[in-house]
Amino acid sequence: MNNNYLLLLLLTCSFFGVASGVSEQNEQQYVHSSILVEKAYIRSLIPGSSVTSSYMSIENKGEKTVTLLGATSKISPRIEIHQHSMSDGMMRMRQIGSIDIKAKQRIFLQPSGLHLMFFDVKNSLRTKKNIELTLNFFNKAPVIIQVPVYSPIQEKRAQEATADLAKSQPHHH
């Protein structure tokens, strides 16, 4: 499968997302040279909280491993890469310094897994529809994306659409 075909397939799939009602979140895809970011969103703030998290899929369409070092945004002075894991029967989070994305590999930041954790989030997030987020790489130019802010119900819908996408997508080795 060549890259053009794959990209077309992804675009087609994202139109399915539109049809199934995710479009109001103004879903976007970003292809920066070899990095494809899809399904990105950030959770809206829970009342009384200043911490939230963001999820997305990041695909490395290039020929070399790229290393995600983290992210920056005006909405938060501190954004960390975290991983959820079970230990002693408890769900825990730990900080991860970076993530290697191998050539042609796609990683998923998703609830109960890898995620971006935002601390000391500005209150203005409550009224925003989108935030600007910069993904920083060790060996690549930064990738700047617009990330929609999802309420819990919007997040649920988006996850259902993603599950449908995963089912409908042919395997790609």
Ligand SMILES: [Cu+2]
């Ligand atoms: Cu976390």
